[in-house]
Amino acid sequence: MASINKVILVGNLGKDPEIRHTESGVAVARFPIATSESYKDKTGNKVERTEWHNIVAWRGLAEVAEKYLKKGQSVYVEGKIRTNNYQDKEGIQRYSIEIVADNMTMLGGRGEGSNGQSQNNAQENSAGYNNGNAGKPEMSAAYENEPDDLPF
16 A cells, blocks of 8 residues: 655744755755644633744755745745654664655745845745755646647
């Protein structure tokens, strides 16, 4: 039976993306986003719960994150869950969970981009980038299967 590992998150950046490059020059961005939910407990008091998610973006998506994402901004992220395990300095087995981003869209929200342009303008310039297209704008599924030699 087939399986699916798909995550969709909409949240706010907890800090600016940290960008590094592998030995072969591939860009990797890491940044946390917070998602929040609120509800009323048994006594009727409003309770807010915030979850933090560690996001990892590669290649063109990492470069877009570096250029446009800033702490506090709202972002939509699609990806998959990846669990890593390692031994710490004391030899204790540790686990970390991260979301490997496949697609990301900047949403309207807090603040402005680093060069003074509004976040919505940044979204127009870079929205819809995904790792599968190696930094090219994402195309609608309706156009992906169209032949290149249309007669009009």
